[in-house]
Amino acid sequence: MEEYAREPCPYRIVDDCGGAFTMGAIGGGVFQSIKGFRNAPAGWRHRALGSLTAVKMRAPITGGNFAIWGGLFSTFDCGMVYLRKKEDPWNSIASGAVTGGVLAARSGWAAMAGSAVIGGVLLALIEGVGILITRMSAEQFKPISPTEMEDPSQLPPKPQQSPPFGGQPAYQ
Amino acid sequence: MDRSQTPPSSPFNFYGAQDPSMNVPLTSSGSSFSPYLNIDPSYLNQGGSEFIFPTEKRTRGRFELAFSQIGSSVAAGAIYGGVNGLRLGLSETAELAWSKPKYVQLLNLTLKRGAATANTLGVIALFYSAFGVLYSSSLFFDVDDERSTLLAGTSTGLLFKSTAGLKGMARGGGVGFGLAALWCVWQNRDRVKSSLGVNQTL
Numbered sequence: 001m002e003e004y005a006r007e008p009c010p011y012r013i014v015d016d017c018g019g020a021f022t023m024g025a026i027g028g029g030v031f032q033s034i035k036g037f038r039n040a041p042a043g044w045r046h047r048a049l050g051s052l053t054a055v056k057m058r059a060p061i062t063g064g065n066f067a068i069w070g071g072l073f074s075t076f077d078c079g080m081v082y083l084r085k086k087e088d089p090w091n092s093i094a095s096g097a098v099t100g101g102v103l104a105a106r107s108g109w110a111a112m113a114g115s116a117v118i119g120g121v122l123l124a125l126i127e128g129v130g131i132l133i134t135r136m137s138a139e140q141f142k143p144i145s146p147t148e149m150e151d152p153s154q155l156p157p158k159p160q161q162s163p164p165f166g167g168q169p170a171y172q
Numbered sequence: 173m174d175r176s177q178t179p180p181s182s183p184f185n186f187y188g189a190q191d192p193s194m195n196v197p198l199t200s201s202g203s204s205f206s207p208y209l210n211i212d213p214s215y216l217n218q219g220g221s222e223f224i225f226p227t228e229k230r231t232r233g234r235f236e237l238a239f240s241q242i243g244s245s246v247a248a249g250a251i252y253g254g255v256n257g258l259r260l261g262l263s264e265t266a267e268l269a270w271s272k273p274k275y276v277q278l279l280n281l282t283l284k285r286g287a288a289t290a291n292t293l294g295v296i297a298l299f300y301s302a303f304g305v306l307y308s309s310s311l312f313f314d315v316d317d318e319r320s321t322l323l324a325g326t327s328t329g330l331l332f333k334s335t336a337g338l339k340g341m342a343r344g345g346g347v348g349f350g351l352a353a354l355w356c357v358w359q360n361r362d363r364v365k366s367s368l369g370v371n372q373t374l
Contacts, residue, residue: 007240011240013243014240014243014244014247015239015240015243016239016243017242017243017246017247018238018239018240018241018242018243018244018245018246018294018297019239019242019243021242021243021246021294021298022238022239022242022298025294025295025298052335056335059295060291060292060294060295061287061291063291063294063295063298064246064287064290064291064294067243067246067290067294068287071243071246071247106279
């Protein structure tokens with residue numbers, strides 16, 4: 001399996017859309033298979049059929065919803081990178097909020113505001129966790145601060161007299 | 173001292189081993205240490221390739237391309253289905269004046285048709301990518317070539333139509349195999365063209 005690196009910006013939209021679709025379809029498939037199994041009438045045959053039908057009916061819809069979310073989010077993210085000329089967590093948070101708002105556009109202003117808040121908070125949580133993990137994993141690479149290093153006691157003290165030839169260090 | 177007697181040691185080294193105007197050897201022949209440099213100049217350019225990056229052709233693997241393929245399939249399905257739904261809606265509400273019900277009907281048809289087509293195409297692309305990754309992995313062929321493309325296309329058709337009975341499965345597998353074969357021919361069109369051209373001249 002090759003190393004997976006993120007695409008540059010305009011192509012990232014398609015990539016994120018596909019990734020979100022995959023995630024949603026597989027996750028929705030697992031979820032719906034369990035749900036269909038439990039909701040079907042008793043008997044192994046009924047349960048298996050119910051599970052299969054539920055997956056067939058609902059998993060692509062979950063995938064599609066995820067794909068719309070991912071694609072729209074990535075579009076807004078790239079647009080903000082283009083407008084602000086920088087990439088930071090605020091881009092993602094604002095994109096999440098805008099995506100949530102736009103996707104609820106047909107349900108009225110109150111629903112739009114609620115979805116926008118949910119989207120923004122969700123993305124802020126994701127970004128926050130990412131930053132936290134980066135901080136924690138960076139802690140072990142932190143160098144020892146130079147102020148803590150003192151004159152080693154087991155060595156003789158620094159010579160105080162000036163070197164010969166006028167203090168010019170000879171490099172060769 | 174003549175320049176022609178001391179030709180450059182390599183095509184990238186424009187200066188000879190000796191500077192004719194200064195009469196001082198740039199690279200002393202005995203120790204190969206230049207008097208002007210702290211390092212042995214023979215390390216610098218040994219006439220080999222001077223590229224940092226590996227220059228061999230690198231193609232992207234199937235897993236790397238999978239998300240882009242699925243995403244473009246979803247987008248293509250959404251555009252196609254949306255346009256189709258809009259066309260259908262316009263023809264169905266042709267007698268309505270421009271009003272709220274007509275607008276809602278158009279929006280509903282566009283969005284629902286678009287979503288349905290996008291989901292279908294996305295699932296097909298997902299199946300194909302998953303089978304392609306599986307077949308070109310070390311479990312099966314270990315190389316990414318036409319065999320995995322053909323087999324992945326056939327398997328995708330079979331799986332997508334797996335609830336439509338044996339006849340439907342056969343049809344789906346056939347369609348998948350046909351599309352994969354067309355794709356293989358398109359990818360190797362130069363070879364195909366040359367072989368056809370040879371046949372035509374004969």
